Amino acid sequence: MSYPSLAPFVLKRPWLRNFLTPLAGWYANAAGYRQLGLRADDLIIEENEDVLKALQRLPAQDAYDRVYRLRRAIQCSVTHKLLPKDQWTKPEDDVPYLTPILEQIRAAEKEKESLDSLTIVKGH
Structure with a gap:
């Protein structure tokens, strides 16, 4: 399940990237997940x-950290409180850890699909 992305278009144009970077940072902060x-x-x-496969491939420490973050966020949601500011996720710590694994899985499936649909033509 893939979706169209404007990221390649934006990344090729430095003026557009410079314009949208502060807006993207503002949006990430406004989303509230941090x-x-x-x-x-x-x-x-x-x-x-694909996500379930990627979660199985996560290193043990990353999987534990993910579950901890999710449980802590659920507890905050139940109590209707935010974490103290020193425990918020910093923008430099908000790096993708699951997306690269997902991309590998999708690339492998795409390769498998292309090899499975391969037709062999015998020469005379």
């Missing part, structure tokens, strides 16, 4: 088969 101690990849829905 105030709950979450990272952007924590918001990926787990009901997809």
Whole structure:
């Protein structure tokens, strides 16, 4: 399940990237997930088969940290409180940890699909 992205278009144009970078930072802060101690990849829905495979491939410490962040965020949500500011996720710590694994899985599936649909033509 892929979706169209404007990222390649934006990244090729420095003036557009410079214009949109502060806006993207503002949006990430306004989304509120960092105030709950979450990272952007924590918001990926787990009901997809590719995501489940990626979660299984996570190193043990990353998987533990993810579950801890999710449980802490749920507790904050239940109590209707945010974490103290020193526990918020910093922008430099909000790096993708699940997305690279997802990209590898999708590339492998795409390669497998292309090899499975390969037709062999015998020469005379």
